[in-house]
Amino acid sequence: MEIRIADIPLEGLFFEVEEQRDYLEWNKERYPFQGPLRGWLTIRLMGIRLLVKGEIHASLLLPCSRCLEEFPYKVDVEFLDEYLPLEVLEREGEEVEISRDKADLSFYGEVIDMEALYLEKIYLSLPMKPLCSQECKGLCPYCGINLNRQSCQCHWEEVDPRWEPLKALKNGLIKN
Ligand SMILES: [Zn+2]
Numbered sequence: 001m002e003i004r005i006a007d008i009p010l011e012g013l014f015f016e017v018e019e020q021r022d023y024l025e026w027n028k029e030r031y032p033f034q035g036p037l038r039g040w041l042t043i044r045l046m047g048i049r050l051l052v053k054g055e056i057h058a059s060l061l062l063p064c065s066r067c068l069e070e071f072p073y074k075v076d077v078e079f080l081d082e083y084l085p086l087e088v089l090e091r092e093g094e095e096v097e098i099s100r101d102k103a104d105l106s107f108y109g110e111v112i113d114m115e116a117l118y119l120e121k122i123y124l125s126l127p128m129k130p131l132c133s134q135e136c137k138g139l140c141p142y143c144g145i146n147l148n149r150q151s152c153q154c155h156w157e158e159v160d161p162r163w164e165p166l167k168a169l170k171n172g173l174i175k176n
């Protein structure tokens with residue numbers, strides 16, 4: 001869904017988002033969607049600034065960073081962004097100063113791809129280390145078993161109480 005900037009009317013444009021999509025593909029990563037993407041977007045020109053406002057709701061399957069199992073993750077993003085025309089960058093003077101101060105400024109060319117815009121919003125809202133649950137026990141580093149489902153005999157996490165005094169002694173030595 002590409003919009004030519006020149007075609008945006010004075011009052012702006014409104015889009016309803018209701019889309020069925022198999023995957024979110026971003027930076028060679030691929031996450032399956034569960035159910036439709038829903039939301040809305042408005043774009044409006046205020047002088048040379050392009051204002052994009054909207055919200056998107058979706059559900060994705062993400063791999064848990066601890067146990068690697070996929071789990072449903074709900075996305076609810078709201079955004080209000082400002083874009084400046086690309087040519088401002090090439091011009092000299094005050095406006096270039098603005099872009100130097102604000103490293104987070106975005107720019108638009110002759111067309112803007114609405115789909116790419118909201119897919120990026122979804123991607124950016126995903127957690128760096130997704131967790132299926134805060135209590136996820138992860139995988140055993142020795143035998144690889146999913147500790148949420150099974151337990152193993154590795155006992156790598158448990159500290160034998162008989163070693164506690166020795167540990168305290170060691171800590172004391174380090175402090176001194
Ligand atoms: Zn997990």
Ligand SMILES: [Zn+2]
Pocket residue numbers: 140141142143144145152153154155
């Ligand atoms: Zn194990």
